Structures are given as structure tokens and as C-alpha cells.
Amino acid sequence: MQSVDRVTAVLMCFTDGEPELGVTDVAQRLALPKSAVHRVLEALTSSGMTTRSGERGKYRLGPRITELSLAALGTVDVRSVALPVMEELRDATGETVTLTFAIGNQRVYVAQVESRQDVRMTVEVGRRAPLYAGASGRAILMTFNEAELDHYLSLVELTPLTDRTLHDRAGLIDVLAADRTRGYTDSTGERDPYAAAIAAPIIGRNPRAFAGLSVCGPRARLDESARVTIGPMAVAAANRISDLLRGN
Missing domain, CATH: 3.30.450.40 (GAF domain)
Structure with missing residues (x-):
């Protein structure tokens, strides 16, 4: 899976029904190594695309995603x-x-x-x-x-x-x-x-x-x-x- 495709796939895992996911959740869904998913989520978090939730080890979509959605x-x-x-x-x-x-x-x-x-x-x-x-x-x-x-x-x-x-x-x-x-x-x-x-x-x-x-x-x-x-x-x-x- 190419890096851009991988990032897109990780983002698409988050839904209204499952707004918060952990590394293991995403890795199992995409059949990817947890280390690779963790790197993607950390990179997305540093850019504001995802953010760490209050629950330990969980992530959710961040404010930059909201800004892009609103722009669209x-x-x-x-x-x-x-x-x-x-x-x-x-x-x-x-x-x-x-x-x-x-x-x-x-x-x-x-x-x-x-x-x-x-x-x-x-x-x-x-x-x-x-x-x-x-x-x-x-x-x-x-x-x-x-x-x-x-x-x-x-x-x-x-x-x-x-x-x-x-x-x-x-x-x-x-x-x-x-x-x-x-x-x-x-x-x-x-x-x-x-x-x-x-x-x-x-x-x-x-x-x-x-x-x-x-x-x-x-x-x-x-x-x-x-x-x-x-x-x-x-x-x-x-x-x-x-x-x-x-x-x-």
C-alpha cells in the first residue's frame, strides 16, 4: 500500500459510529502492522488531522479535518x-x-x-x-x-x-x-x-x-x-x- 493510500485508509476508518479508535483497531481493520499504523497516526496528530482522545491509546479526527470539511x-x-x-x-x-x-x-x-x-x-x-x-x-x-x-x-x-x-x-x-x-x-x-x-x-x-x-x-x-x-x-x-x- 502506497503511503498516500495508507494515510487515506487510516482516516477513513473513523466514522460517526466509531469516532475513536486505537492503533490495534486500525491495524486489524486494514491488515497493517501496528508500528506502521502508529507512525501514520502520530504524523496525522502532529498536523492536526487526528488528535489523542481522553481515553488512553485512542485517537479521533482532529480540528484540521473539521476545517477541511467546512471548507468543502x-x-x-x-x-x-x-x-x-x-x-x-x-x-x-x-x-x-x-x-x-x-x-x-x-x-x-x-x-x-x-x-x-x-x-x-x-x-x-x-x-x-x-x-x-x-x-x-x-x-x-x-x-x-x-x-x-x-x-x-x-x-x-x-x-x-x-x-x-x-x-x-x-x-x-x-x-x-x-x-x-x-x-x-x-x-x-x-x-x-x-x-x-x-x-x-x-x-x-x-x-x-x-x-x-x-x-x-x-x-x-x-x-x-x-x-x-x-x-x-x-x-x-x-x-x-x-x-x-x-x-x-
Whole structure:
């Protein structure tokens, strides 16, 4: 196997179903020596294509892969359109505003405008998270039609990230139905136990959202009253970005 083919084969081993793999996992899958796989993974890690996970000896796709994926999806223009609106929303709410893209059955943070407050929430741009956990992902899921949602739920396991994560199918479907009625979704401690968020979908020419716009902050500040106030603001900002992207 040529070196370029070998690198490509190693990268293609990582999937939504198996986002983290060890040297032995990859070596067995590709029928390659573990020493060769280790060299490839270390080279990929040094360039940011892969990264070591929290579990000893495991690797996952790194931020450079995410950047390349986003470039292929044409998100640079989306971010340039969204950032001024995100800054206005940050100034209006006083909280961090994030932009999340759907990639497969997951979502990835592609941009953020940080709050100016001393105590604030921040995200790691390029980091992936499930669609079902937290407001940003559910803002995308709430635009799925019944068939799309059924297909998504057939592919993923609703693993709780905290003790507040929605992880039962019926409960998630009920929440998404309520979210559609008001036009936005919110969450408290579902992905990060200390964070709360409000999010609305960004929709292009397809009725299924490809992105979510979120206002996030500490749970102590984003109580129910604050979330009810910010919800329509997030919807208005997301709709504005959607209109700009559609050329309206």
C-alpha cells in the first residue's frame, strides 16, 4: 500500500459510529502492522488531522479535518454573513453566541462571538457534539420532517452526556414538537452541567436546517425568564441570517 493510500485508509476508518479508535483497531481493520499504523497516526496528530482522545491509546479526527470539511461545505461565506449578526445578538444579550453546523448525525461548532462578561461560556470551535443533546443541535433537529427524524433516531443511540440530557425517544419527540411551535429551543445543563442555551435554526433553500444559532451562558444568568426573553431574539437573528444567505 502506497503511503498516500495508507494515510487515506487510516482516516477513513473513523466514522460517526466509531469516532475513536486505537492503533490495534486500525491495524486489524486494514491488515497493517501496528508500528506502521502508529507512525501514520502520530504524523496525522502532529498536523492536526487526528488528535489523542481522553481515553488512553485512542485517537479521533482532529480540528484540521473539521476545517477541511467546512471548507468543502462552503461555510466560509456563511460565517462571513453570520458574524455581524452574531455580534449584534451578543451585544443585545450580553452572552456568547455560537454557530453550529450539522455534519452527518452530529453537529460541529464553526464560529463563536464571546460574551464580554468576566464569567462567560465558550466553546471549542471544531468540536463535535450530538444533535440530540443541547439547544444548538435540537434547533437543527426541530426542522426534520417525520421521516427524517425517524431515520435519524434509528441511527443514533441517545446516550446521556449529563443527568439532564434528553435520552428517551418519546421525550425528545415531544420537546421537538413544542420547539417547532415557538420557533426556538432551549436547554439547561444537557451537554455542560453548568451551561444553558437558547437556539434557533438557520435554513437555506431546503426546509431542513443546516445550522443552528445559539446564545449560551452560565445557568445562573440564563434562567427561565431570561430564556423566554432571548428566544425571540435568537429566532429573529437566525431568520435574518437565513434571509441573507438566500439573497433576500
